[in-house]
Amino acid sequence: MKIRVFKAAGLKPVGWCLMAFLLVVLLSANSSAASRGAAGTTLTANVTADANYVREYSWEIDKSVTPDTWNISRGDSATSEYTINVNRTGYTDRAWIEGNVTVCNGGEVATENLTVLLELRDGLPPPNDLIGTYTLDLSSNPVLDPGEVGVYPYRIDLTPEQVHAGGTYKVTANVKITNHSGHLGTPFGPSPSATTILPGTLTPLYECINVDDTNGGSWMFSDSGSVKYNVTFTENGTYVNTATIMETGQSANATVTVVIQASPVAPLTIGYWKTHAGFNGNNDDVVTELLGTGIWLGTPGGEDSILVTTAEQAFRILQFNGAASNGINKLYAQLLAAKLNILNGAYASDEVLDMISDADEFLATHDASSWTSITKPEKQEVLSWMSMLDKYNNGML
Known part of the structure; x- marks a missing residue:
């Protein structure tokens, strides 16, 4: 490219030479930026898949105490009885596929408009039917800087119609950006896949539970049931006590209030x-x-x-x-x-x-x-x- 510099009337040689130099630098910078933009960036990606098939049992917990209020004289004691009831209310069969999509930006510029569309199919051909598509949430890290690796977890819950015990499932992660090298302005990127097999039998989840109590007790239940224990109080105060199903985090409280009455007889000198x-x-x-x-x-x-x-x-x-x-x-x-x-x-x-x-x-x-x-x-x-x-x-x- 030739650059012509015209001498303006009355402009000294030093002045128009400087103008010509600045013009050359500006055009060179624009050319370099255009070159980098045209190169864009490149992506590599990987997806994992793990199938789960469980029978999840549901539980309820309740806790009570009697008496829950005491008025005692100083030096006396009072004993309350706590009761913990747990009820196994039923179960729900669940199946899902979970894993991670890992994306690496191998270029020198940040990604633009990064998206991941998951495709779930019922296995390798035949019939390899498409079950559903799912847009992956990338809000935790929507832009990958040069050299950065992003890991995005996913979980796809299967409907009863989609469950085939012992069947093979294929997950494809369509990873796209709009500034991929060679495809500027057009969504483009890798589409890695992974296969997994749904277990042939249900795995029980929360079939048995452990209940821990802040009073120090711990019990295991394999079915609905109850347990009782006593606590003796000697000091004034409000005592809040909690029983928790450790597997699910469900809990129930019971409260005892103890009031120490003033001694009817005071010491004498x-x-x-x-x-x-x-x-x-x-x-x-x-x-x-x-x-x-x-x-x-x-x-x-x-x-x-x-x-x-x-x-x-x-x-x-x-x-x-x-x-x-x-x-x-x-x-x-x-x-x-x-x-x-x-x-x-x-x-x-x-x-x-x-x-x-x-x-x-x-x-x-x-x-x-x-x-x-x-x-x-x-x-x-x-x-x-x-x-x-x-x-x-x-x-x-």
Whole structure:
């Protein structure tokens, strides 16, 4: 191609030379772009096919609990019974063909207007009848860049009329683009095929199921049935529990609401007990009745344990036996008050009962005279028990 450059009137040589150069570059670029467009791109493709023939069983699940509401006193417990019912409602026979269409862009430009049309035939000739056509959803990756591979899954559900147990089926994937090399502007591309054989017998699906429960149980069912179990509650709260068919994801819930009622009897301080032991004005003696056959401070029969049997003895202990500087005397007083509170009907948590047990074990081998000889850590432990029992006796624990 010849390019003529005409000199404009009054234009200096440098100016028209520059114009000529730019024109040559522009024409060269357009020619290169046209060449690339004419080349387009190329595709390779592959399709897989796998036939399935199943009898899918249907299930229902229900869960209930009784009682589902409890109002209990602190320290008490309540037991509810859960029931899980499963019902196998029937079955449906299903057949389908599934697989992947894999497309590779082997060219240097992105694909344009990529489509895949699946053709399903009833086998290799004869008769190789066309059963149906299906447009593959490519929305997950509609454009393949140069060198990119796209994998597109498909599933074709067969109607009862299309099912031929033991028969051969052929899937053809017609892959087309409008910028295929040598076919620009016209849909063109490869058409790979794959064959598969539908099983001759039905495979059972969900014939048996496993039910898992968030309360920890697990059961297998091969037919309709039920299972029962119990759960004991001791804490306030709303308990939502779920049973799930693991194969299908179906689930059912049951809820238990537990309300802990406040204790009708509150703990009382050592000040109350020592003024109600019969030695303070007109206050009634309420200690003697609670003492019964005696209250042990220390384990029963321990070498240094004290058995409190009279209101007078209790009164002296509650006054720290006149030696408030002695930590063991303080522990005696708070421990006795705590045990009187419990005998009077006040609630004591496991934490409080554990502290009482620890204090009793210590006092079985240590009396008030031991205070000056025990180690510093032992003194700290004694004062810790005393302090925590003081909180309990003041209704703070």
